[in-house]
Structure formats: structure tokens, C-alpha cells
Amino acid sequence: MKTSLIATTLLMALSLPALAAEQTVTLSVPGMNCAACPITVKAALNQVEGVHSVQVRYEERDATVIFDDTKTTVEALTQATTNAGYPSSLKQSQTGKE
Template sequence: MKKSLIATTLLMVFSLPALAAEQTVTLSVPGMTCAACPITVNAALNQVDGVSSVRVRYEERDATVTFDDTKTNVEELTQATKNAGYPSSLKQSQTTQE
């Protein structure tokens, strides 16, 4: 019984990284009103721990962000843009298992 419990515990511990998912979201950032605004939005999002890529499109007034969902979440991303002066909201989300 004890060996079974230890084996199960070890299996669960080593399986945790497999549960992590890379997530890609598109944020609507309607406050971008000039061509320089995306630079600020990009910098703010890249400072969030766990973000691996950011693509900001001025014409569409949005930002597509890929991040590790074990390190950050959409709320932290939208807070980062808000703190930079550009409130945002979730437009689209996609999760992929690693």
C-alpha cells in the first residue's frame, strides 16, 4: 500500500509540467490612437512574467500575446496594459497543450 501511494505521488509530481499550457490571447486595445501607442503596449506586455511573444497591430487596435498560463493570466495582461494607459479586454483566446 505504501509503495503504491509513493508511486502515485511521484507520478503526479512529474506529470505537473505536462499540465502546463501555452495560451494565446488577442486583447482589444481601443485606446491606441497614434502610431507610437503600440510601442508602449508592446513594452508593457513584454514585462509580464511568462509572456513569450507579443504582436501589436495599430490598425486593428489589438495585441496578440502568447504566454505560459502557469506564470500569468489574462487579468495580469489586461492590468499591464491598463497600467501603461491603454485599458484592454479579451477579444479571443486559444490554448495549446505542450
């Protein structure tokens, strides 16, 4: 009985990382008004723990971010851009492993 309980607990603990997923979101960043703005936005997002990649498009005024949802949240991403002087909001989200 004790061995079965230990085995079940171990199996559950090892399965938890499988619940985590990479998430891709696109943030609307309307305050970018010059060609240098994307540099600041990208730097701010890359400083957030769990961010894997950032692509900022000045012409579309948006940023696409791939991140580990066990380490950060969309709210943390939008807070990072806001703290850098470029408030953002969720434009699009896609969950799944990339």
C-alpha cells in the same frame, strides 16, 4: 504498499507540468491612437512574467499575446496595458500548445 504510494505520488507530481499550456489571446486595445502607442503596449505586456511573445497591430488596435498560463492570467495582461495607459479587453482566446 509504501513503495506504491511513493511511486503514485511521484508520477502525479511529474504529470502536473503537462497540465500547463501555452495560451494565445488577442486583446482589444482601442486607446492606441498614434503609431508610437504599440511600442508602449508591447513593452508593458513583455514585462509580465510568463509572456513568451507579443504582436501589436496598430491598424486593428489589438495585441496578440502568447503566454504560459501557469505564470500569468488574462487579467494580469489587461492590467498591464491599463497601467501603461491603454485599457484593454479580451478579444479572442485560443488554448493549446504552439
